[in-house]
Amino acid sequence: MKTRTQEELIQEIVEYFKVYIFENHITASINTHSKLKSYNINPIVVKYLSKVLENDYTAIGVAKALFYPRVLGTSINTSFGTRIQNMFVDLKIAEGSLIKGMDIEFLDKIDNRRKWCQLKSGPNTINSEDVKPLIKKFTDTINLARTNKAFKNINNTDFMVGVLYGEVDELSMHYKLIDKTHPVIIGKEFWHRVTGFPDFYDGLVENLQLLITNIDTQDLINVGVEKLSKEIESSQLFDFKE
Numbered sequence: 001m002k003t004r005t006q007e008e009l010i011q012e013i014v015e016y017f018k019v020y021i022f023e024n025h026i027t028a029s030i031n032t033h034s035k036l037k038s039y040n041i042n043p044i045v046v047k048y049l050s051k052v053l054e055n056d057y058t059a060i061g062v063a064k065a066l067f068y069p070r071v072l073g074t075s076i077n078t079s080f081g082t083r084i085q086n087m088f089v090d091l092k093i094a095e096g097s098l099i100k101g102m103d104i105e106f107l108d109k110i111d112n113r114r115k116w117c118q119l120k121s122g123p124n125t126i127n128s129e130d131v132k133p134l135i136k137k138f139t140d141t142i143n144l145a146r147t148n149k150a151f152k153n154i155n156n157t158d159f160m161v162g163v164l165y166g167e168v169d170e171l172s173m174h175y176k177l178i179d180k181t182h183p184v185i186i187g188k189e190f191w192h193r194v195t196g197f198p199d200f201y202d203g204l205v206e207n208l209q210l211l212i213t214n215i216d217t218q219d220l221i222n223v224g225v226e227k228l229s230k231e232i233e234s235s236q237l238f239d240f241k242e
Helices: 006-031 043-054 059-090 128-145 173-179 187-195 200-214 220-233
Strands: 104-107 114-120 159-163 184-186
Touching: 006 059, 006 200, 006 220, 043 059, 059 104, 059 114, 059 220, 128 159, 128 173, 159 173, 159 187, 173 184, 184 187, 187 200
Parallel strands: 114 159, 159 184
Antiparallel strands: 104 114
């Protein structure tokens, strides 16, 4: 495979974001999340949220109460996490890990050691109750790997958490606790280790911002809410007083 320049790799990632994350989200928002059947509805909560949003119990209010959190929260966050992991493998930046609990494997371009990595999106994306299980998973995996002669030289620093964006001083206390046992590598250093380019992260952020500035979101919020509200109006699930 031809060695890619920093700019070539950045453009491949930006295109991946455009097609598989952003455009997919726009399409799903308009075509899937605008359908009433895609929701499990709590009638009490949705009535209250309609009142919060529209100061009344209306079809538009209910549509917003359902559509906003799905499209602006759950949908994009779930898609982002799944697609990012696939992206590293699809673009041959790393390999999918055969070790349970690890997302990717790659040759660290700084220390030239093989790394097994669990990916996290940002510096606050782990809860306190997840810390001990994660450390235990890493420890158990290392102990199991050491029974295989192929892994006899591995150490704790070869199993890491890779945080896609942010700065070291933004890491939560939970990540800092993990870092005492296994490296938590964030932002610029993470991308340097994976790609070999020291300034890759800065260039990637700049180009993604440019993409986002110019992307056509197709007025997805208004279109989706309008489609959903029309379906709600004709549904027997709701009783809107005239």
